[in-house]
Amino acid sequence: MDAYELITRNAAEVVTEEELAELADDPDGKHAYVGYEPSGVLHIGHMLTATKLIDLQKAGFDVTVLLADVHAYLNDKGTFAEIRETADRMQEQFIAYGLDESQTEFVLGSTFQLDEAYTLDLHAAELETTLSRATRAMAEIARGDHAKVSQMVYPLMQALDIEYLDVDLAVGGLDQRKVHMLARETLPELEYDVRPALHTPIIADLDSGVGKMASSSGVTISMEDSENDIEAKINDAYCPPTADPDPDGDGNERENPVLQLFRYHVFPRVETVVVERPEEYGGELEYDDYETLEADLEAGELHPMDAKSALAAELNALIEPGRQQLNA
Amino acid sequence: MDAYELITRNAAEVVTEEELAELADDPDGKHAYVGYEPSGVLHIGHMLTATKLIDLQKAGFDVTVLLADVHAYLNDKGTFAEIRETADRMQEQFIAYGLDESQTEFVLGSTFQLDEAYTLDLHAAELETTLSRATRAMAEIARGDHAKVSQMVYPLMQALDIEYLDVDLAVGGLDQRKVHMLARETLPELEYDVRPALHTPIIADLDSGVGKMASSSGVTISMEDSENDIEAKINDAYCPPTADPDPDGDGNERENPVLQLFRYHVFPRVETVVVERPEEYGGELEYDDYETLEADLEAGELHPMDAKSALAAELNALIEPGRQQLNA
Structure with a gap:
């Protein structure tokens, strides 16, 4: 299997194939990134992306796992100290699941997302982005009367994360595709480079095969399972x-x-x-x-x-x- | 004229009368604030608010003038150094127009609006505020396809400015009323105190008496006039x-x-x-x-x-x- 095949196998989507092919030409030391809100226990969604990250590491990529402690803090998941402990446990789980420690860097969002330059860039992105475009980037389910201003701001932060973590490839589940497409429009407006994205498939609900497997809506598989x-x-x-x-x-x-x-x-x-x-x-x-x-x-x-x-x-x-x- | 009359005279609106009456009971050392994007030349809008600020100073208030250099920077008004020079000129104009220097503090937005605590609070406000509420706070003219995400974020920043500048009274033209009403809803959600607001009237177009006097739409009066x-x-x-x-x-x-x-x-x-x-x-x-x-x-x-x-x-x-x- 050549590098391109290894990098893209089992991907539900790559954007774009040409950009991925260029990365695959010389993958050594390239950076892929994925972001999660810290949670102590890996579940099926984390594991699926982790499996793709392991492919990427085999191909020569270094991997950055962004642990979004700022978002966890805002979502009332505890103090920053508590969230960092959770992030440490998650980090250990990723390594235990098979990520190569020497090719993996774990980064807390708070180490750069509250910096002045980042905040200024975020405001600049807010100024460039129309409400209608930001709405299109939101998950269908999130729209409507209960949608919050944060749901327009977070995708712009994800775009900036790609720049500030200096990554060559954004990785995520297929549910991240709209966010990554918005990032591809936003970054050039701030005079930053566009980065390709790779999306992993969504595993179907275990009991029915209908919809996605998720702890919120039914049975899931996690590292807590005996x-x-x-x-x-x-x-x-x-x-x-x-x-x-x-x-x-x-x-x-x-x-x-x-x-x-x-x-x-x-x-x-x-x-x-x-x-x-x-x-x-x-x-x-x-x-x-x-x-x-x-x-x-x-x-x-x-x-x-x-x-x-x-x-x-x-x-x-x-x-x-x-x-x-x-x-x- | 008693303090309450002096403080509220010529106001188009006070929110609420009870809260203003409480401030008027003991106005010495209370803080009023108004915010502007830096511009070297005072025009009729600045002067109208300045006249009210002079009333407030006569009543014993200290006044904070926020010079929103971050917003000017984002709106391509120059480098931060250039904008600060403009802000210095504006500051001199306000004093020349009659603000009491000993009771006036000029604050650049960049001295606190990019701090970590402020940024975190801003994200918290974004998380509390629905899109529909943020839309209601936007000027009518700003809605529609060209509205930007920033137009939902800036009013939340104005709410936080009231807290971070530790003011007792927010002052602005009647065009600021929606923003101040949103601030009155937002601050308690972040467990901060609600502050009263005072809005000055809008002067009509000089040539026709229809609509507002504004440099963008016709004749205005400014310090540049001979x-x-x-x-x-x-x-x-x-x-x-x-x-x-x-x-x-x-x-x-x-x-x-x-x-x-x-x-x-x-x-x-x-x-x-x-x-x-x-x-x-x-x-x-x-x-x-x-x-x-x-x-x-x-x-x-x-x-x-x-x-x-x-x-x-x-x-x-x-x-x-x-x-x-x-x-x-």
Whole structure:
């Protein structure tokens, strides 16, 4: 796999392919960044981006993880001291999950987002950005009567973060695409360079395959889960014998979250997935790539229950180092 | 005239009367504030507020004039060094116009508006304020497709200025009322005290009496005007023999700007207005208060042309010290 393939594999979107190709030409020492509000426990969203960051590190990138303590502070997540402790725990979890410590820098937002130059640039961006453009950058769900002025300001801060952290590539879930597109318009207006963006897919809801997997709306997977938790959650997961299920009775699009977890979480990290099976049911299966596993599931060669058992084992192995650290 | 009368005379609005009455009970050392983007030359808008600030100083208030260099910088008015020079000139003009130097402090916005604590509070205010509320605080004319995110952020900064300058009273033209009403909602949400506001009237367009007098839309009066300029402008001014003219042919409300200038600019500063008139036209007239002058104009005892001549002489006398400084 060449650098471009490694950097862009499993990405839901890259903006633009040309800019990514240019980075892939000489990836050594390039900087990718992702930002999170500090939380002590990594969940599926963090892990998905982390897996992409590990790809980027393998390709030669250095990674900056922005821990947005200013936003956590404003969202009443505690004092700055408390939030920094949470950020420290998150940092350890990222390393335990597999980020290369020598290629990863963790930066607290408060170390630069309250500086005079940044604040002036933020006001300049506010002056350049129309309300209608800022509204387009907001998540659909955030619009309406309850939307706050901060929801117009935060995306402009994210644009400035890209400049002030001096990154070459912005990484985020697909939910960050509007923010990154706004950043691509905002940065040149402040006479800064445009940076490319890479967006990871969203894993579907584990129980139904409809909508996104999120702790707020149902079952999620996190480093706090015990082995039994993971086994029970995956055992109950929606897993028809196809990667492209029909819509549900209400016409909602459905995905196969079990296959998605194999594709986006397991295969990027694991050489060979072993499916343990009693001899009478066909014996052990080995998969060196996702596509073969998917094909076997679709063909009936791999039963969904056996796929789930293998997935639970793989996820538990990936989570184990972080879990140990949480319980230390 | 008691302190409450002096403090509130000629105000278009006070919010609230009870809070102003409380300040008037013990005005010594209380702080009033007004904010401007630095400009080297005082014009009619500055002068009107300045006249009110002089009233407040007579009543015992100290006055803080905020010179908003950060906003000037963002609006491309030059480097910070250049803007500070402009601010220095404006400061001299205010003193020349009659503010008591010992009771006046001039503060540059950049001395506190870029500090960490202020920036954090601004983000907190952005998080508390809905877009719909921020939109209501915007001037009508500023809404629509071209409105910028900054127009939602600046009113929140003005709210914080009131807290960070530790003022007891916010003063501004009637065009500031929405901003001050938003400040009254925002400050308690950040657990700061609500402060009262006092709004000065808007002087009507000099030529027509319709709309507001503003350099952008017609004739204005400023410290740059020569004696002849003032005489010519006032000579051409709209001045029917009434304080309450009928609407114009298009149904637009009209004011009498000559009477307004007497009322809001001259009488607060001058004991006696003398109208020089040849003996054959009735000889010299003296007015100790605005009401008598208005009554004489309405009754035909004072001809509009004579009122204009007297007004031009009074304005020239008020402007003279600042004019000398500008030409020094």
